[in-house]
Amino acid sequence: MIPIKERYFVKSLEEDFATKTLKGKKKVSCQSINNIIKTKTLKPNTNSFGRQKRLACTLLTKKYLKTYRPQGIIFQTSAQPDHVAPFDIVLLTNAKKIVVEYYRIKDNLHVYYNHELMSGHEEFIFKDIKSMLRRFSSPKKAWRKVNKFRKKAGYEKLPKTKYKLVEYNEIIFHKPIKIKPVAVYGYKKEAKEVAKKHNLLYFKSAKGFYKDK
Numbered sequence: 105m106i107p108i109k110e111r112y113f114v115k116s117l118e119e120d121f122a123t124k125t126l127k128g129k130k131k132v133s134c135q136s137i138n139n140i141i142k143t144k145t146l147k148p149n150t151n152s153f154g155r156q157k158r159l160a161c162t163l164l165t166k167k168y169l170k171t172y173r174p175q176g177i178i179f180q181t182s183a184q185p186d187h188v189a190p191f192d193i194v195l196l197t198n199a200k201k202i203v204v205e206y207y208r209i210k211d212n213l214h215v216y217y218n219h220e221l222m223s224g225h226e227e228f229i230f231k232d233i234k235s236m237l238r239r240f241s242s243p244k245k246a247w248r249k250v251n252k253f254r255k256k257a258g259y260e261k262l263p264k265t266k267y268k269l270v271e272y273n274e275i276i277f278h279k280p281i282k283i284k285p286v287a288v289y290g291y292k293k294e295a296k297e298v299a300k301k302h303n304l305l306y307f308k309s310a311k312g313f314y315k316d317k
Contacts, residue, residue, distance in 0.1 A: 114162045114310050116173035125149040141302050147280045159277040167242040169311040170271035175290030183281035188230045190240035191270040196225040243270040
């Protein structure tokens with residue numbers, strides 16, 4: 105198991121380097137990267153699928169190297185997650201059409217996030233990181249298992265185009281967490297500029313950071 109001091113997490117950010125939240129049907133800013141770094145705090149911003157408002161992050165490991173969005177902040181924290189899932193929990197919802205590309209749903213989040221989690225989804229929700237990685241040490245294992253689960257529930261097998269949704273895990277916190285900012289990633293020049301402004305490391309991708317450390 106990865107020691108706490110060696111764990112690196114990612115919070116992916118939108119193109120303006122901020123987290124967003126929903127107020128009714130409207131998406132509004134929750135935290136800018138400047139605020140995140142200044143306060144060294146990440147706040148819960150996601151409210152979907154009938155679950156408690158949460159902060160969804162990703163733990164980088166040898167097998168889990170992808171991220172929800174192509175830019176964001178890499179950090180460390182001693183906070184313990186409230187629960188963990190081996191993939192994007194949208195795969196556990198009753199949505200008939202699962203969308204991978206965020207830009208396709210970003211203007212209709214209030215509709216997409218209104219889907220419900222399927223009965224039995226709890227088998228993919230873990231109390232801690234260690235338990236999740238013991239059961240699903242790689243995306244391939246999670247992919248096979250979730251497909252069996254969805255098929256049993258009456259849904260068709262997920263096409264390979266949806267595989268990206270299992271390439272990152274979800275580390276969930278229900279309260280604001282204190283963090284140690286480490287790096288900024290993103291392929292656009294803005295990411296490099298943000299990193300320089302805040303004297304943080306810069307990488308084109310979270311995978312690049314993990315491979316380099």
